Amino acid sequence: xxxxxxxxxxVTFALKLASRKMVWRIFPLxxxxxxxxxxxxxxxLIDRTAADKQTxxxxxxxxxxxxxxxxQLEAAKQxxxxxxxxxxxxxxxxxxxxxxxxxxxxxxxxxMDASKTLLRMRxxxxxxxxxxxxxHDTTAFSLGQLNxxxxxxxxxxxxxxxxxxxxxxxxxxxGETRGENNAFGVDVExxxxxxxxxxxxxxxxxxxxxxxxxxxxxYHHSTWFQTxxxxxxxxxxxxxxxxxxxxxxxxSASGLIPSGHLGLHYVAEVGNGRASRSPITDEPVQNVxxxxxxxxxxxxLFARPDAVRGLQVGFSAYRDLLAPVNLPRIGETIFAAxxxxxxxxxxxxxxxxxxxxxxxxxxxxxxxxxxxxxxxxQFGSYRPYxxxxxxxxxxxxxxxxxxxxxxxxxxxxxxDASETVAVKLQYDYTALRGQPAVNALALQVGFTx
Amino acid sequence: xxxxxxxxxxxxxxxxxxxxxxxxSAPNSRSLPGPQIASEQNLAVVVNLSNPVQSLSMPELRRxxxxxxxxxxxxxxxxxxxxxxxxxxxxxxxxxxxxxxxTDFNNHFLHGVFTGEVLVSPKTLATPVGVRKFVFNVPxxxxxxxxxxxxxxxxxxxxDERGPEDKGYRLHVPPRSSx
Numbered sequence: 001x002x003x004x005x006x007x008x009x010x011v012t013f014a015l016k017l018a019s020r021k022m023v024w025r026i027f028p029l030x031x032x033x034x035x036x037x038x039x040x041x042x043x044x045l046i047d048r049t050a051a052d053k054q055t056x057x058x059x060x061x062x063x064x065x066x067x068x069x070x071x072q073l074e075a076a077k078q079x080x081x082x083x084x085x086x087x088x089x090x091x092x093x094x095x096x097x098x099x100x101x102x103x104x105x106x107x108x109x110x111x112m113d114a115s116k117t118l119l120r121m122r123x124x125x126x127x128x129x130x131x132x133x134x135x136h137d138t139t140a141f142s143l144g145q146l147n148x149x150x151x152x153x154x155x156x157x158x159x160x161x162x163x164x165x166x167x168x169x170x171x172x173x174x175g176e177t178r179g180e181n182n183a184f185g186v187d188v189e190x191x192x193x194x195x196x197x198x199x200x201x202x203x204x205x206x207x208x209x210x211x212x213x214x215x216x217x218x219y220h221h222s223t224w225f226q227t228x229x230x231x232x233x234x235x236x237x238x239x240x241x242x243x244x245x246x247x248x249x250x251x252s253a254s255g256l257i258p259s260g261h262l263g264l265h266y267v268a269e270v271g272n273g274r275a276s277r278s279p280i281t282d283e284p285v286q287n288v289x290x291x292x293x294x295x296x297x298x299x300x301l302f303a304r305p306d307a308v309r310g311l312q313v314g315f316s317a318y319r320d321l322l323a324p325v326n327l328p329r330i331g332e333t334i335f336a337a338x339x340x341x342x343x344x345x346x347x348x349x350x351x352x353x354x355x356x357x358x359x360x361x362x363x364x365x366x367x368x369x370x371x372x373x374x375x376x377x378q379f380g381s382y383r384p385y386x387x388x389x390x391x392x393x394x395x396x397x398x399x400x401x402x403x404x405x406x407x408x409x410x411x412x413x414x415x416d417a418s419e420t421v422a423v424k425l426q427y428d429y430t431a432l433r434g435q436p437a438v439n440a441l442a443l444q445v446g447f448t449x
Numbered sequence: 450x451x452x453x454x455x456x457x458x459x460x461x462x463x464x465x466x467x468x469x470x471x472x473x474s475a476p477n478s479r480s481l482p483g484p485q486i487a488s489e490q491n492l493a494v495v496v497n498l499s500n501p502v503q504s505l506s507m508p509e510l511r512r513x514x515x516x517x518x519x520x521x522x523x524x525x526x527x528x529x530x531x532x533x534x535x536x537x538x539x540x541x542x543x544x545x546x547x548x549x550x551x552t553d554f555n556n557h558f559l560h561g562v563f564t565g566e567v568l569v570s571p572k573t574l575a576t577p578v579g580v581r582k583f584v585f586n587v588p589x590x591x592x593x594x595x596x597x598x599x600x601x602x603x604x605x606x607x608x609d610e611r612g613p614e615d616k617g618y619r620l621h622v623p624p625r626s627s628x
Contacts, residue, residue, distance in 0.1 A: 122559075149563060153568075156526050161565050194565060194568075196519060196568055197524075198520045198524060199518055199520050217564060218564060220563060220564070222563070225560055306508045309548070344549055344550075344553035344557075419552055419555070419556075
């Protein structure tokens with residue numbers, strides 16, 4: 001590297017002379033430099049302050065957390081019962097506190113806080129525009145079920161669950177219509193107290209959905225959860241013309257069966273069963289009084305194997321004894337089998353049932369078979385679906401003579417407008433025995449709130 | 450002379466300014482945390498120290514994180530702790546354990562609580578410190594933490610017989626952003 005050579009002598013002399021004469025002129029220069037440096041230093045401090053601000057915020061947050069923890073511990077200490085001192089001689093040194101003891105002291109007590117409500121509530125609703133080709137039917141907007149789903153963690157082992165449903169329109173019980181067209185009623189559709197001992201044993205008492213097949217326990221009183229606008233006819237509610245004892249008041253035990261990767265589960269239920277008076281003009285679910293001492297039983301077994309995620313295969317057997325007025329007692333047996341594959345983007349539901357009515361003293365047995373298959377696949381927010389359903393009841397069927405043969409396909413499209421709102425458009429074709437087929441179109445918006 | 454003085458003023462000012470800036474910026478840069486190494490960390494699944502469970506298989510872990518198992522072998526009810534949506538740790542758990550996206554996961558729990566199969570929804574916490582404290586305090590709790598956030602107050606369980614420090618461990622989380 002080349003350094004510059006010395007300055008000429010005259011230049012050096014001139015500078016020296018100038019420096020002597022201009023001391024007071026250079027002084028402002030130095031002062032300016034000093035001021036500028038100070039300004040820059042201040043800027044540097046500002047930068048550093050900004051950089052440390054985040055650290056300070058974190059420290060303040062930490063202090064807040066620690067203060068909250070101290071308050072919590074002080075409150076817990078005040079609530080604790082006074083410790084009675086032992087009469088034994090005082091120890092010279094306190095025993096070492098083990099980690100487990102320390103942890104036990106810090107454990108969150110799981111007891112009821114009387115100052116806070118334990119209820120959690122979620123709502124479901126739907127509104128439908130529906131029209132069909134049946135005589136005397138009109139195209140109408142219909143308010144569906146307004147469902148208030150309430151749960152409460154009563155304790156570590158006990159939980160409460162209920163569905164309170166506000167519903168308009170008349171009831172249809174085995175073909176008999178009662179009530180006003182546009183009046184609203186309130187139903188406690190589910191009211192269950194659950195005791196959870198372990199994964200292998202849970203006990204529920206109250207009014208619940210009978211574990212017949214798959215659909216009845218997978219979908220309850222909310223259309224928003226369902227892919228389609230409504231339930232398959234086989235699993236329609238009792239007050240909407242359904243043929244199954246969808247609801248039971250009684251007790252239900254359920255849990256895992258140790259079976260490794262097979263994932264076997266059981267459900268065992270005992271309850272009042274359905275009302276058996278004929279003609280039925282009263283509530284079909286025996287909520288308060290059973291019309292006989294005999295109880296209905298249901299046993300269900302199903303497997304959820306690890307090998308195929310989303311697969312569930314199972315069957316159930318239901319047994320009751322109905323005692324219609326002016327008729328012999330009727331033994332009711334319902335066998336159901338299902339194989340479903342449910343994943344977030346795909347579902348394929350298949351269920352078959354056989355409802356068997358055997359009147360005492362009559363050699364004839366009335367078998368009502370039925371099935372449905374439903375498949376759907378999600379494409380973004382859209383889920384097209386298809387369902388075919390079939391049920392065939394004898395015209396001499398003693399409990400539901402109006403059902404007859406019903407079968408046909410349904411096509412539809414579900415569009416999830418948001419995470420909580422679904423719009424569905426569905427076309428149904430239903431062939432009936434001895435009657436013209438029914439074409440129906442429905443546009444529904446279902447939501448949760 | 451005045452021109453020379455002005456030149457000197459400008460020159461000196463520039464030199465001092467550069468020196469001041471360079472001196473000033475150096476300590477600042479040292480006080481700020483440096484950029485993180487762009488390598489993944491393992492994500493540990495943690496339980497309370499009193500929990501006897503030492504190891505879980507991935508299917509078992511999935512059932513627990515989907516609420517399909519509600520009790521530990523010692524009878525304690527399982528309380529699932531999740532971090533808030535948007536956190537990379539939560540995204541790893543949803544992707545690798547639950548095999549669901551955020552919407553499906555929420556719907557799954559909503560449906561599970563609705564049918565009664567799921568006893569309680571997950572507890573959602575914002576920070577690793579909160580998760581650690583919760584798991585420490587609640588005997589039946591299970592959550593997840595980066596290995597760098599672990600401390601002796603919680604226990605990391607082995608997954609498919611591998612601990613979070615072992616080779617071949619399956620849960621990895623991207624590094625925290627340096628902002």
